[in-house]
Amino acid sequence: MRRLRGPLACLALLLTAGCSGSGGPSAATHTPSTHDRPPAAETSSAAPSATASPKPSPSAPASATAGAGAKPSARPTAVAPVEADFPNARTTGPRTRLKPHATGNMSIKTDGTVIKGWDITGSLDIYANNVTIVDSRITSTNWWGVNLRPGYHGLRVLHTTITAVPGKGPDNGGVDYAVSNMGTSSIEVGWCDISVFGNALSMGQGNIHDNYVHGLVPFRNAGGEWQHTDAVISGGGNTGRLVIRHNTLLNPVDVNRGASASIGLFADTGHVSNTVIDGNLLAGGAYALYGGGEGATGITVTDNVFSTRYHGNSGVYGAVTAWNAEGSGNVWRNNRFADGTPITPEPAG
Numbered sequence: 626m627r628r629l630r631g632p633l634a635c636l637a638l639l640l641t642a643g644c645s646g647s648g649g650p651s652a653a654t655h656t657p658s659t660h661d662r663p664p665a666a667e668t669s670s671a672a673p674s675a676t677a678s679p680k681p682s683p684s685a686p687a688s689a690t691a692g693a694g695a696k697p698s699a700r701p702t703a704v705a706p707v708e709a710d711f712p713n714a715r716t717t718g719p720r721t722r723l724k725p726h727a728t729g730n731m732s733i734k735t736d737g738t739v740i741k742g743w744d745i746t747g748s749l750d751i752y753a754n755n756v757t758i759v760d761s762r763i764t765s766t767n768w769w770g771v772n773l774r775p776g777y778h779g780l781r782v783l784h785t786t787i788t789a790v791p792g793k794g795p796d797n798g799g800v801d802y803a804v805s806n807m808g809t810s811s812i813e814v815g816w817c818d819i820s821v822f823g824n825a826l827s828m829g830q831g832n833i834h835d836n837y838v839h840g841l842v843p844f845r846n847a848g849g850e851w852q853h854t855d856a857v858i859s860g861g862g863n864t865g866r867l868v869i870r871h872n873t874l875l876n877p878v879d880v881n882r883g884a885s886a887s888i889g890l891f892a893d894t895g896h897v898s899n900t901v902i903d904g905n906l907l908a909g910g911a912y913a914l915y916g917g918g919e920g921a922t923g924i925t926v927t928d929n930v931f932s933t934r935y936h937g938n939s940g941v942y943g944a945v946t947a948w949n950a951e952g953s954g955n956v957w958r959n960n961r962f963a964d965g966t967p968i969t970p971e972p973a974g
Contacts, residue, residue, distance in 0.1 A: 702934060703933060703934070703963075703964075705964060707930060708906055708930070711906040711930075712835050712871065712872060714818060714837060716835070716837070717818040717837040718786040718817070718818035719785060720760050721760045723742055723760075723762055724743060724744060725744045725746070726744060726747075727747065728745050728749075729746075731745075731747055732749075732750045733749055733750070733753050733756055734752045734753050736753045736755055737753075737755050739756075739759070740756075740757070740758045740761055742761060744761070744762045745761060745762065745763045746764050747763075747765065748771070749770070749771045749772070750774065751771065751772060751773045751774060751777060751780055753777060754778050755778070755780075757781045757783070758781070758783070759784055760784045762788075765787070765789045765790075766789060766790050766793040766800065767794070767800070768802060769800075769801065769822075770788075770803045770804060770822065771805070772802065772807060773808055773810075775807050775808045777808055777810070778808065778811075778812075780806070781814075781815075782812070782815075783814075783815050784815075786817070786818040787803040787804065787817060787818070788803075788818075788820045789821040789842075791842045794844075796823075796844070796847055797844065797847045798844055799842075800821060800822050801822060801823050802824055802826075802827045803821075803826060804826050805827045806827070809830070809864050810830070810865065811830045811832060811865050811866065812832070813831065813832045813834075814826060814832070815832070815835050815836065816834075816836065817836045817837070818836075819839075820838070820839055820840035820841070821840060821842045822841065823841060823844065823852045823853070823854045823855075824852075824854065824855050824858045825838045825856050826857045829859050829860060829861070829864075830864070830865030830866055830867050831865075832868045832870075833857060834870045834871055835870075836872045836873070838872065839873070839875045839877070840877070842878075843882035844883075851882050852883050853883050854876055854878045854885055855886045855887070855888070855910070856887045857872075857874055857889070858886075858889045858891070859889070859897060860891055860892075860894045861891060861893055861897040862895020863897070863900075866900070867901070868901045868903075869902045869905060870902075870903045872905045874906065874908075875887065875906075875909055876935075877908075878910075880911050884910050884911055885910055886910035886912055886913065887907040887910050887914065887940075888915070889910075890916060890918075891918075892917060892918045892920055892921070897917030897921040898923045898924070899922075899923045900917070900923065900924050901925045902924070902925065902927075903926075903927050903928055904929065905929045906929075906930050907929060907939060908931070908933070909940065911940055911941050912939075912940040912941075912945055912947075913943075914926070914940075914945040915945075915947045916946065916947045916948035916949065917947060917948075917952075920952075921949045921952050922949075922953045922955065923953065924952065924954070924955045924956075925954075925956045926948075926957050928958070928960070929960045930961060930962070930963050931945075931960065931962050931963070932962075932963050933963060939962065944962070944968050945971075950970070951972075
């Protein structure tokens, strides 16, 4: 399987215009996809109200490419009982009754906006600080479910279901990002039930915790290629800290239809650094984890369980690749298959 650089090349260009297959300069810290048209025009602006209330007081580096001789392993596949301890449909998503809101592709421009209890048909494009989306559901046919624009901070997406309509998205019928962080500030995504999107959680910095990412849907992108799919993806070059803790991250897509990783740390826009991957359940992809490659530093991977529910070694070609064991501050500890078998990564290269 060969991973292409294109899926991580052009999201930032959506600020002004779509990008072609050749790509172009990017203003974002992560730019995960190849697009051929700009996002939908702004249709409305949400201001604090009774229901939206004021705040209370995507070719990769060689190290990320399966070798020509790589073959799927023959480990037996199974769903182990230990997997029941991780986030699932019962522990994620909204906790309250929802009210329908056919927002369309809505821009939010008021600082401190809180959206709570909304069942949204549309997407949210955030041009404001300290916006909270909680106990809601978003069904998108846009490039994203929620997107934070550069220059803004403080976004929190909590206890929310984020999904899409397969075949109805703008990327040749596909949808790309459930939550996208185009800026340089941290965002929080917690206790969310996320499905369908190709690159579900796309960011270089943030706090991703207690989420259930599943049911990614393959599609051919606007360039006619299978869009690479990842439950979590980071394109490198991040200036902040990325924490990925206690999530269920599943990528069931066939490798011949674009499966890339459950967690993909790719050095597409710069070296990967300052990332914590702790206590997650991973399954699927060409490899379940891409570790950042030779230039990666400050990557801590601890206490993760690699499920064999889809493939014998968690990913088609193995559990992990592109791990830089010699990188400064890199730690690999107590990572194992669901049956308890320890995992030791091959060196990056």
